[in-house]
Amino acid sequence: MVIHSFNRIGRITLRGGLFLTLLAALWLSLAQGVTAGNSTAVSWWPAEGNANDINDGNNGSLLGGTTFVPGKVGQAFHFDGVDDYVHVPDSANLNPGYSDFTVDFWMRTTYTGTSTYEKFLDLVGKRDICTYSSFWNIRLTGDGTIWTEVDNGPPPDWFASLGSTHVNDGEWHQIAFVRAGTMVTLYIDGNVEVAYSTDSRALGSALNIANGTPLRFGYGPCVGDDPVHNGYFVGDLDEIEYFSQALTQAEIQAIIGGGGPTDTPTNTPTSTPTNTPTATALPTVIPTNRDCIRFDFFPDGSPVSDGTVITTQYASLGAVFSSNGGGAIATIGADEASSLPNFLIGNPDSFQPIVADIVDPATGLPASVDSVNVTLISVGDAVVTANAFASDYTTILSSVSVTHPGTGDGFQNKDPISLSAPGIARVTIEITTFVPEDGFGIDDLCLPFVITPAPTAASTPTPTNTPTNTPTDTPTPTPTDTATATPTNTPTATATPTNTPTSTPTDTPTATPTPTPAEATQGLIELVGNLGLPQGDENSLIAPLRRVASLLNDNNPDNDRAACGKLTAFINQVNAKERNGSLTAAQAAQLRQSAAAIKTDLRCA
CATH class of the missing domain: 2.60.120.200 (Jelly Rolls)
Structure with missing residues (x-):
């Protein structure tokens, strides 16, 4: 790099x-x-x-x-x-x-x-x-x-x-x-x-x-x-x-010359949801010292784009970052030993908070942690504040500020801090006292404890009425009278028909075909298209889904892992759009649930 x-x-x-x-x-x-x-x-x-x-x-x-x-x-x-x-x-x-x-x-x-x-x-x-x-x-x-x-x-x-x-x-x-x-x-x-x-x-x-x-x-x-x-x-x-x-x-x-394929699938079976009970997710243990978001994955010198997905060094945590249009600049150190911070922010005009939402890496759904460690770098007279929020994203559970006035080129001013409180669901880092050309850096953002998935209401399974086999009465055979023999005119016995019971057919319910992951993905694309979102929001949600569909339609099992990653990217986009108001909570929940079901079918890690 x-x-x-x-x-x-x-x-x-x-x-x-x-x-x-x-x-x-x-x-x-x-x-x-x-x-x-x-x-x-x-x-x-x-x-x-x-x-x-x-x-x-x-x-x-x-x-x-x-x-x-x-x-x-x-x-x-x-x-x-x-x-x-x-x-x-x-x-x-x-x-x-x-x-x-x-x-x-x-x-x-x-x-x-x-x-x-x-x-x-x-x-x-x-x-x-x-x-x-x-x-x-x-x-x-x-x-x-x-x-x-x-x-x-x-x-x-x-x-x-x-x-x-x-x-x-x-x-x-x-x-x-x-x-x-x-x-x-x-x-x-x-x-x-x-x-x-x-x-x-x-x-x-x-x-x-x-x-x-x-x-x-x-x-x-x-x-x-x-x-x-x-x-x-x-x-x-x-x-x-x-x-x-x-x-x-x-x-x-x-x-x-060929034109692009339409978004309307041909003969795509309608997915009938099955009321399968949702298993209670167990806490995901994050290994100590292997749980930090490594910002050197984030490219050098780049604007921090709203909704950008940040992946981690060990793929143990997902986070979605937003500059809210602040036009910030990211600058990355080569490694942990670099004299530069992993993530350096500055803007000569204005700055909006960086936002990191905690998500369960297995499902992409909102989650929480009990502690967040982060190293902040204050440059000049800027006051840098890290806040930890509850799952309502408004209640501040913990807050720490740092500043190094008069230091000028103070990239070396590193302040390790810890935000500790049960149920941290969001972390924001911002300049609370803004000075033009001054700014801040982040060296590590680490979650040293257990990620606890947010509680999800479990679906109550609807009992399936299994037909009860009603025993059929077998009629008792009627004894046939034996004629008394006489020397003449022996009658020919007329056979009495035996009543064989007619079996009553048992109604066997017709199984609803379960859509394949590829079909379910196409259905999810349709679902997004029917939400009536602005074109830009719709495109950014459909983009990773189209990639998933392309990967799955190749019928190559080696593509499943890449498809899992794109589904996670989709869920992160949903979370970001719910946060900025582009999606309602109900819409976001429906999209997350559908994507999580596809990930389950693919056995995503």
């Missing part, structure tokens, strides 16, 4: 130029048809033996020995990862400024780095320098996911996101980057990968990302600034297009 040097909180001197933000994402495979471009594109570089723009004349130059290979359509640019790239001179109609725009292209690569963070390869971008400025770019990470940035200066005007779909499988993938007003959306193969707002100042306007920099394919300025952590793209690009408007998802899917 790249370490940044700091001269004061909020002022970052970059060594590596790497910024990463973790956002929830979704993935769903699509048919790979394609249409060759769109006549409404301002520019279109089809890569047919040259770098010419066949729509508007924004022709590029092949540099470093860029070659061509069979592409998605016709030929494609091939980059060797050493010095190949395409240079397109700056043009007014390639400079969006405040306006909407879309960039889409096809890519194919098998590149894999040593980690997500090392190293980044540039795909397509219009960026001048490897630090804050005015630009946009699209990059490939070391683990084959897609990273996007939109910037108009230092935070809160710098935004970035990291997808979760791995596109380094050697297959063609369509990438679309859309800026529509204050919203930026990344699509992969026609599906929403990530979407985020760039309106940190609540001005209601887009960022101005105009610059005089060339448009480049396969290269960016961070390659020269830090070649250890940034590189030339290795792989193929085809059918690169630039639009002066924000394309819709349907338009992007039309470019792909």
